Amino acid sequence: MPTSATSSPPSNTTRSPPHQLLRRLTTTAACSESKLKALRELKNQIIGNPTRKLAYLRLNAVSAVVSILQLCFHNNNDDDVSGHLRGFNYVSGHVRGVFGDVNVVGRGFGDVSGHVRGFVDDVNVVGRGLDDVNNVGGVFDDVRGHVRGFVDDVNDVLDDVKDVGRGFGDDVKDVGGGFGDDVKDVIVIQGAAVIGSFACGLDEGAKAVMEAGAFDLLLKLMPHPNFKVVDAVARALKLIYQSKFAPKFDFLQEKNMEYLILLLNNENENLTGLGASIITHSCQTNAEQKVLSDTGATERLLVLLRGSLAQRDASLESLASIFKDNREVTSKFVGPGNGRMLRDIVDLTKDKCPRTRLLACILLIVIRNADPLYLQEIQVKIKLIEVLFELVHDSGQVGDEAPFALSKLISDNEEVQKLAFDANGVDRLCDCFNKYLSLPRRLEGIFLALADLCSKLECCRSRFLALKGLDFVVEALGHDRAEVRAATCICLRNVTRSIKNLSAHEFMNETLIHLLLPLLCDKSYSVQVAAFGAINNIVVDCMPHKTVALRSGVVKILAGLSKSMDSTIRLNSVRALKNLMFLASCNCKQEILLELTLSTLTSLICDSEASVQEQALSLVRNLVDGSVDSIDYVLAEDCLLLNAVKRQLENRSKDEVLVQAVYVLGNVASGNELHKEAVMQLIFPQKDDKNESVICNLLKSNDSRLRTAVGWLLINLTLPDNPGTCDRVTTLRDVGIVSLLKNMMNDRCMDAKLRAKTAHYQVIEHGD
Amino acid sequence: MPFSFLEVAQVYAMASSKKVITRDEWEKRLDDVKIRKEDMDKLVMNFLVTEGYVEAAEKFRSETGTEPDIDLATITDRMAVKKAVQSGNVEDAIEKVNDLNPEILDTNPQLFFHLQQQRLIELIRNGKVEEALEFAQEELAPRGEENKHFLEELEKTVVLLAFEDATNCPVGELLDMSQRLKTASEVNAAILTSQSHEKDPKLPSLLKMLIWAQNKLDEKAAYPRINNLSTAALEDPLV
Secondary structure: OHHHHHOOOOOOOOOOOHHHHHHHHHOOOOOHHHHHHHHHHHHHHHOOOHHHHHHHHHOOHHHHHHHHHHHHHHHHOOOOOOOHHHHHHHHHHHHHHHHHHHHHHHHHOOOHHHOHHHHOHHHHHHHHHOOOHHHHHHHHHHHHHHHHHHHHHHHHHHHHHHHHHHOOOOHHHHHHHHOHHHHHHHHHHHHHHHHHHHHOOOHHHHHHHHHOOHHHHHHHHOOOOOHHHHHHHHHHHHHHHOOOOOOOOOOOOHHHHHHHHHHHHOOOHHHHHHHHHHHHHHOOOHHHHHHHHHOOHHHHHHHHOOOOHHHHHHHHHHHHHHHOOOHHHHHHHHOOOOHHHHHHHHHHOOOOOHHHHHHHHHHHHHHHHHOOOOOOOHHHHHHHHHHHHHHOOOOOHHHHHHHHHHHHHHOOOHHHHHHHHHOOHHHHHHHHHHHOOOOHHHHHHHHHHHHHHOOOOHHHHHHHHHOOHHHHHHHHOOOOOHHHHHHHHHHHHHHOOOHHHHHOOOOOOHHHHHHHHHHOOOOOHHHHHHHHHHHHHHOOOOOOOOHHHHHOOHHHHHHHHOOOOOHHHHHHHHHHHHHHHOOOOHHHHHHHHHHHOHHHHHHHHOOOOHHHHHHHHHHHHHHOOOOHHHHHHHHHHHHHHHHHHHHHHHOOOOHHHHHHHHHHHHHHHOOOHHHHHHHHHHHOOOOOOOOOOHHHHHHOOOOHHHHHHHHHHHHHHOOOOOOOHHHHHHHHHHOOHHHHHHHHOOOOOHHHHHHHHHHHHHHHHHHO | OOOHHHHHHHHHHHHHHOEEOOHHHHHHHHHHOOOOHHHHHHHHHHHHHHHOOHHHHHHHHHHHOOOOOOOHHHHHHHHHHHHHHHOOOHHHHHHHHHHHOOHHHHOOHHHHHHHHHHHHHHHHHOOOHHHHHHHHHHHHHHHHHHOHHHHHHHHHHHHHHHOOOHHHOOOHHHHOHHHHHHHHHHHHHHHHHHOOOOOOOHHHHHHHHHHHHHHHHHOOEEOOEEOOOOOOOEEOOOO
């Protein structure tokens, strides 16, 4: 035994360095016992220790383990079981035989199920080739007879084998002599535990496990006659399915569904856990949800809600993925006549185990979001809010996830937001900041929950500001985790929706702006977009000089980003500039235009994205609003801007774009005679052209916003006591505007109706 | 003591409005409460199983026919882990836990940290300073980087190394047996939870409920009270 000299078995106090341990795993000459010891040491080194896992991942340890398992597999199985489906097929035949019958034997004789394999290798050969379940069952019936005969011997062996399972001391060698397969099985059990541990809670590990082919190998090992092996392999597969790297399970294949149901129907926790994890991981589409609800999987999960702790939690999680956004499936199981099911889930929100409480809350939120008909009772809503607020303080992962669930519960639902506010929600979440500054995931969730609370209700925003919430925002904007920065910006965006505080210039503070500006160019896209959301609101500030904003250099940054290749960034920077332009002074407008330039603005009006066009036109609308002098901008450089507006009007653009274009014209038309004439020139290029004018088409539009906008434009063009009004009215009458306006006086839209009345009156007055 | 008179007066006033229940009446009421023997047996079995008295549980099963809600073999394994921690063999305990269920320590970072911390404490206790320092640096420091709370606990533990007589240093209590017991009971609870078993026995919480209920009842009535929980003897009310 050449290996024993180079790699001594580990003593209890020292552990082998990674490269040495790995050599022991990969040395081909090593006997199976020494490999088993090495595997076991690897397992004990990596469990619970992400740093160590990473160290072994760098040494390609997963591949080494897979190679060892492959040997065990090939020795055990001569059949070519390739491909998932055949693998599943193969399993389903065995599952019934192994999990059903042998378990019965096992129960009668204590731990026999593990030992049957020692006597019945021939059974495996028979069982392997057979898809016919009954035959397998029959074979096992024979086994039962055998086992009974051997039961005394079995009991003698039993203790030894138990030691293999627990101590793995020197007994292994002894047992290995008589029971080669036992060592092999224990190797598989240890190897599966190592693979499962690598995949558990570590993305790099799960990825390596998939790349090394461990997943497929484990699937092939599932139909194993030794129940302990099946248990260990199922546990490893379950852990892999809990990572995002596991392949998607195809529920739409009938064989796969059969296999899944077999897993779920088993009593063993790791098998049901694997089934549930498969659903949680892979169920995404409506069709998949439907299949799972039609084939009995959902019923079984509902039964498992009354199972063990692990089964309960796994069921809650997979039920959430089956019900998510699917009203039909949801009402099938919790609808009329199934009220008890809902009450059971509500009861689980009071469970002792925090994770169960959280998962029950999440499932209820999913049910409510799938169909708002459910969970209307105010008491249940209050209960959910209370449970989730308490869970935020759980010390583990539950505490990290609770604020996200809270956010899902209250987002877009003003009633629940009010309930959360009444439950002192803003205070309770703000209290968390100091406590959990060092827990980024939780901090992110808390900011998101606060963002949702402040999304609609002014009382929440006021309370947040009164509690000096902005101080926490200032602190978190510079957080080193992108997710926290993004969540902080989203929270700030919603808080800054407060018109009252915007008018009081509460948000125009230099620290805030200086921290936000770099985030507009953050390396994380989601932070960039979220920062724009906040900036967009803050710059609305109604102070005409906008000194703080201008001094900060925000305009230069926004002007630069408005040329971005990414349309979302372009859209957001133009929107921010538009808001900055809102009620700005002449100097301020000039400064913005100087940075942005007329030519950039012109190309933004003609952008490839309609949403950008709309915001760019809206920016021009704000530019020409207010002082008459500012209207001159549209006439500058040979009417560069006005021509761009004209192009949009003629291009049959989207209604949203047209609305803004018409408002630009309306604002220009509110200026002096020169301005009004420029607009007339634009909408009636040739005076004698009796073709239907663009303006008439717009008046006939189905979009009431557009009809209203044109109404305003006509009012401004026909204002009485202006020298050119008479000529303009004549032109307008010639194209039939009077009858169009008359029609509009019965408009469904009150706004459009009122504008039409005024314009009609002014036109008629002049005509007379 | 100017206030004592007032207090007595209040107690007297309350006592006078209380309903008095005589011993006979009380016992008659107690007799009317039907409790199934099987339920009582289950309660006892639950206590034996949770606390890990495997031999007693086996005996109790054979005498009463009460089936434990857990495989008794797992109690032996669990007790072996607990014993290993209590006797300072933390590494042994960790290996045993991993054999029992490899998921426990992978999904419970706090427990894993406490076990590693206990290992560090044992190294310091045995005077293996260099090994302790290396262990703290390699195994515990990375956990401290991930979690501020762990870092504080690690710092507190390392303080032991700075004192010649560690037992008399400000964090000397870490070397107490109580620290081992604390860690052992944390592992015990985690194993129980992983076996879907409640981590605390039902009996003590039932007794707590009894005390609470008696205190509540004291406000309204005078009745034969149970003051000594170990004998559960009814004591006549002071009227």
